[in-house]
Amino acid sequence: MNRSHPAEGTKPMTLALHLHPLSSYCQKVLIAFYENGAAFEPRLVNLGDPADRKRYLDLWPLGKMPVLRDEARDVTLPESSLIIEYLDRHYPGAQPLIPADPEAALEARLWDRLCDLYIMTPMQKIVGDRIRPAGAQDPHGVADAQATLKTAYGIFEQSLADRIWAGGDRFGIADCAAAPSLFFADTLVPFSATHRNLSAYFERLVSRPSFARVLGEAKPWLQYYPFQDRIPARFR
Ligand SMILES: N[C@@H](CCC(=O)N[C@@H](CS)C(=O)NCC(=O)O)C(=O)O
Structure with a gap:
């Protein structure tokens, strides 16, 4: 900084x-x-x-x-x-993004890290592999990334059985990380059919006005997403 x-x-x-x-x-x-x-x-x-x-x-x-x-x-x-x-x-605002309570803050940061490291990162790996030059693909790396996504979905599925938002009772930093990572990850390794809690959580995320706005602003650019054909019609 x-x-x-x-x-x-x-x-x-x-x-x-x-x-x-x-x-x-x-x-x-x-x-x-x-x-x-x-x-x-x-x-x-x-x-x-x-x-x-x-x-x-x-x-x-x-x-x-x-x-x-x-x-x-x-x-x-x-x-x-x-x-x-x-x-x-x-610049604290209407919605606190990190809980004031230190234990709750630790929990929120944990789920933010899990989203970045085990959903965002493998998702980027799979997308990045698609746009590599011919012959430079990394099928083993992609298979590892797919496996990591499945494991991460399982962890979220379990945790979301008794909480509304990823980091706890309140929307916060972990949900900011979860929303776009799950949005793109679902187009690569779909969770919709198999993970009830995760799917219900995803619906809460897409109904959230902040994320709905972000998705709306991304619409003109979705054509450049290498897996754009897998984006559900309701988001295009
Ligand atoms: N750890 C960084 C990751 C940021 C990141 O990977 N951004 C991607 C876009 S989603 C990027 O800038 N990619 C451009 C590139 O790698 O050339 C963060 O949390 O901000």
Whole structure:
């Protein structure tokens, strides 16, 4: 995190979120922003455009989206979970994203990590493999990723038997992570038929106005998703 001039409360809030509407990690943070209600400026990143790519790599050399820029506090922050933590801490809004109770916060962070590491990551692996050049595919890696998704679904299925949201009783950071990861993962290894609790949870997620808004904003871009033909008609 780059932070050189702390000026809390002395400058107007100017949050800019560098993102792409089709990116699952950007969607995760967008859900958090819409839940929280903070004003921000979305800055579309086009990594396919050489000038835009260079500009973005200057901002964050790893080139991963999203990145938050907070002019008021002179902070540039990558990593979706940390952006959500930052938003919740410095610009608390209508919907708390991390529980105040430390034990509940630990639980929420656990499920956020499980979503990122065992749903987002294998999902990205399978999608990334589809767009590799001919002959560069990694079938073993894809099979491993599919197996990881199935194991993760089982863990969520069990946990969701007695809770409404992924991290506990209240919507929060884990649900921000779960919504886009499950949305895309279901197109690769469908959970709908076999996992009752997970499917019911997914319906709660897609009914949530914040995620419905994110899905609506992603619609024009779904044509670029390599498995777009597997996206249910109701989301297109
Ligand atoms: N750990 C990062 C992961 C971010 C990430 O993987 N973003 C993807 C889009 S969903 C990306 O920027 N991919 C561009 C690339 O790899 O070139 C986070 O939580 O923000």
